[in-house]
Amino acid sequence: MKEALLHMLAENEGEFVSGQQISENLNCSRTAIWKHISELRKSGYSIEAVQKRGYRLLTSPDLVTAEEVSLYTGNGTFGKKVTYKTSVKSTQEIAHSLAREGALEGSIVLADEQTGGRGRLGRAWQSPSGTGIWMSLILRPEIPLQKAPQLTLLIAVAASRAIEKVTGLEAAIKWPNDLLIKGKKVAGILTELQAEADSIHSVIVGIGMNVNQEKKHFTEEISEIATSLAIEGGKTYKRAEIAGAVLQEIENLYRSYLVKGFAVIKLLWEARAYSLGKRITARSVTGSITGYAKGITDEGVLLLEDDNGEIHSIYSADIEFPSH
């Protein structure tokens, strides 16, 4: 009801919507409307109320609540079921436990702040309050386990497209899971699984994206390697709008992927890849290999040609760009 009311006001942003119109559309009393208007105001929405004219939405706060995100998810089903928290340890943890309890595909968990956000391989991910998108999405693809890494690449393409759509900024993909703007990390993707050896129960996709951090939010050391959409775009963005665009792009690519397979995703990925054709070093627990990034396989494996012309299959590694 509060969500539907917000939709009516947002669709007519800057214009008055009469109490009677709302009452008829949403089939509720004037008193109920007033109660929800008060709640929205408390959440930070600035809503003008003028007798005989009705209500007018003047400005919206930068929130990632269910109501706010639902304004931007279009006709998709991803993001229709939102678990929103102001502060959590990790949205991944919550999503894992929702998935175990049977949460439907497309359910998401969003938080304003993560106190123990995780990146790939258990690394910490800084998720300060109100500055970025800290989101986990539950998928239930009927694909073999061997193909699960393809989803990381799919999500990276979708997130990069969403950024471009909303901000005009170009975000390149660094294998396997980082988005870079001008060489600096703006987003990371964490793909986790609950699976049997031959059947995936659920994929929990974590997306961390720096949106409205200013340069002063980063230490000097961090600002050498990380950035935000606001720093690169020179303005702030509505996080809900970007989150909604990310969900729409993911859903579109995902539906196509389930029907047509990885070929299209692979082309899109390669077009946005940062490291392809470049000289890179792949560093892992077992050692490091330097060579030219030749491409990715259908399993999402990175192919690296060393100086002896030998091709290495890289399943998991950190990519570095030798400075020479």
Next chain:
Amino acid sequence: MKEALLHMLAENEGEFVSGQQISENLNCSRTAIWKHISELRKSGYSIEAVQKRGYRLLTSPDLVTAEEVSLYTGNGTFGKKVTYKTSVKSTQEIAHSLAREGALEGSIVLADEQTGGRGRLGRAWQSPSGTGIWMSLILRPEIPLQKAPQLTLLIAVAASRAIEKVTGLEAAIKWPNDLLIKGKKVAGILTELQAEADSIHSVIVGIGMNVNQEKKHFTEEISEIATSLAIEGGKTYKRAEIAGAVLQEIENLYRSYLVKGFAVIKLLWEARAYSLGKRITARSVTGSITGYAKGITDEGVLLLEDDNGEIHSIYSADIEFPSH
């Protein structure tokens, strides 16, 4: 302490061990020994106590407790940390949550009875009290996700070898995860994962094995397709001995696999495979294919040649043997 006492008695089964010897070896008082002897008797161990001669273990109950299993795990580390319960919903559930809390590789969960035992693809698995081995094992292999299905095959080989070692019975492997004696199912393996797209956090291996069920325990319908070691061997077995042998075989193959890869396991698997070279039907949600089982790939994928000579890669399916 109780475990060490049982070890001393079991190593000298049928012979007396003096109170003084026990007291010195285990560095404990005569009163403490007596307390533990009483507890063991309560658990079903028949222990004779004769003044001036000491204690003598006459018979042991068929238990799968930590103490009992530890008698049969040899020098291995698998099965050294045992969580034993008389009755649980599912040992897999407990093992999953232990794994999330950081349980070490080789930790196991054993139960006398499962009230909600699960097989592959969420199917029910009958686990009546005191008749079989209902066990979950936590592994933490540093292998790519794509190779995880190999572990199901490794476990099947290990379980088949353990059965042969203890009972002399030959158990064939039906791809991907069943053990058959004379065409009837005697054990099933469930391999579940907690993983990232490029890194496995833990593998939870569930093993369900029918040990001491008699024919009358099965309905007529079930006894057409299922059997137990006791039915096939014509005698009952100590479940702990078989569980210990399974753990030892798994650990040996697993250590070799991590160093040398899948090639050896593949040969062992093929030698014990039930369906290779046979005409089979692979039935899955997307349809069914009939043809000749040609072999498995290094990713544990089953290769099936249909009547047009086309080779199909089977990632997940139920295998049936057409009756003609």
